[in-house]
Amino acid sequence: MASGLENYVNQTVSVITSDGRNFIGTLKGFDQTINIILDESHERVFSSSTGIAQVVLGLHIIRGDNVAIVGQIDESIDSRLDLGNIKAEPLGAIVH
Amino acid sequence: MLPLSLLRTAQNHPMLVELKNGETYNGHLVSCDNWMNINLREVICTSRDGDKFWRMPECYIRGSTIKYLRIPDEVIDMVKEETQVKARGRSEVNKGRGGGQNMRQGGRGGGRGAFGSRGGRAPPLAGRGGGNPGRNPQNKNKK
Amino acid sequence: MASKEGGDKGKGAQGAGDGKEKRRKESILDLSKYLEKSIRVKFAGGREAAGILKGYDPLLNLVLDNTTEFLRDPDDPYKLLDDTRPLGLVVCRGTSVVLICPMDGMEAIPNPFITQEG
Numbered sequence: 001m002a003s004g005l006e007n008y009v010n011q012t013v014s015v016i017t018s019d020g021r022n023f024i025g026t027l028k029g030f031d032q033t034i035n036i037i038l039d040e041s042h043e044r045v046f047s048s049s050t051g052i053a054q055v056v057l058g059l060h061i062i063r064g065d066n067v068a069i070v071g072q073i074d075e076s077i078d079s080r081l082d083l084g085n086i087k088a089e090p091l092g093a094i095v096h
Numbered sequence: 097m098l099p100l101s102l103l104r105t106a107q108n109h110p111m112l113v114e115l116k117n118g119e120t121y122n123g124h125l126v127s128c129d130n131w132m133n134i135n136l137r138e139v140i141c142t143s144r145d146g147d148k149f150w151r152m153p154e155c156y157i158r159g160s161t162i163k164y165l166r167i168p169d170e171v172i173d174m175v176k177e178e179t180q181v182k183a184r185g186r187s188e189v190n191k192g193r194g195g196g197q198n199m200r201q202g203g204r205g206g207g208r209g210a211f212g213s214r215g216g217r218a219p220p221l222a223g224r225g226g227g228n229p230g231r232n233p234q235n236k237n238k239k
Numbered sequence: 240m241a242s243k244e245g246g247d248k249g250k251g252a253q254g255a256g257d258g259k260e261k262r263r264k265e266s267i268l269d270l271s272k273y274l275e276k277s278i279r280v281k282f283a284g285g286r287e288a289a290g291i292l293k294g295y296d297p298l299l300n301l302v303l304d305n306t307t308e309f310l311r312d313p314d315d316p317y318k319l320l321d322d323t324r325p326l327g328l329v330v331c332r333g334t335s336v337v338l339i340c341p342m343d344g345m346e347a348i349p350n351p352f353i354t355q356e357g
Contacts, residue, residue, distance in 0.1 A: 019163065028172060029097030035132070037099050039172055059172055061099045062164040063132065066116070115337070117285065117317055127267040135267055139340070140351055144317055151348045152279075155340035156268045158299075161283065 005030045008072050013038070015062060016069040020091035022046070024073065025060065034064030044083070046090040052083040068094060097175055102167065103128050105175045111136075112166040113157060118144030121157065132159025268339070270295045277342035278303075283335045285316035288326065289342055299333030 025041025123136030290303030306326040312318035
């Protein structure tokens with residue numbers, strides 16, 4: 001398990017998938033192909049007109065093929081974000 | 097916890113599967129394998145644009161085409177310890193076979209030991225205290 | 240004939256394994272139950288077809304007879320049109336097979352999700 005993800009287990013992480021979506025949740029597990037278990041997850045949907053919408057999703061397995069970025073969330077900073085007033089274009093998908 | 101252990105535990109539970117092509121499949125998981133290939137029953141397929149729907153009594157989906165699976169929250173509490181015991185057993189076997197590998201710190205043996213009581217477990221402490229520096233060099237070694 | 244053989248072989252191999260061992264090594268998909276029945280197959284890239292399963296192998300290569308392909312929007316390879324075209328007897332390459340389901344019981348339905356998905 002040399003991925004370095006073990007340090008994030010049971011921490012809040014942000015996963016950006018290759019279709020440009022952003023999932024936030026607790027990393028409960030992963031494997032050598034970077035399949036990821038996200039618990040109590042939600043998706044942040046970016047919009048340049050209405051701000052960031054949060055969609056509650058729950059328990060997820062994200063297949064490693066689609067994982068582009070896994071980042072640790074600093075909850076003290078993250079909770080200070082005013083998501084409703086952050087306007088940004090959604091990410092595009094990775095072009096293969 | 098391994099994603100495939102969670103998936104195995106989710107057998108007979110309803111779930112939503114989104115494929116890389118954007119289609120979603122709602123159904124009960126009948127079976128799955130180590131490649132994440134799955135059998136679903138009582139399936140509703142939704143087109144990528146969410147404008148067309150099909151009912152199917154069952155279907156087989158190739159694991160490599162899956163983007164993600166949504167699983168009922170309670171399933172994570174049902175994952176059995178059994179899987180971890182198995183993993184530990186496997187690492188013991190590898191230790192035996194690997195022999196001298198374990199002597200080399202940061203070598204491949206270290207990675208295998210991650211499940212056991214020594215080896216790969218040490219870095220996380222360093223990582224948590226001091227951030228990344230402690231971890232990265234080792235990762236390089238493993239590659 | 241050859242395709243029949245393939246099917247029988249698959250069955251035999253499955254019978255050889257026992258219990259969990261079978262689950263590990265053999266496919267979780269028992270295609271023998273679809274032999275001589277009409278199945279729907281979706282492929283990587285968006286192509287879709289339906290035909291009568293005449294044979295298969297463990298790699299999911301399929302032999303379909305009386306196959307029809309579902310034509311797609313030229314601008315969107317994942318959008319099906321209502322048109323089909325007949326292909327006859329075909330071999331489907333296993334590596335590109337994304338999904339298999341029986342045609343019997345498959346039907347288009349109106350939106351079953353009251354608001355959106357549950």
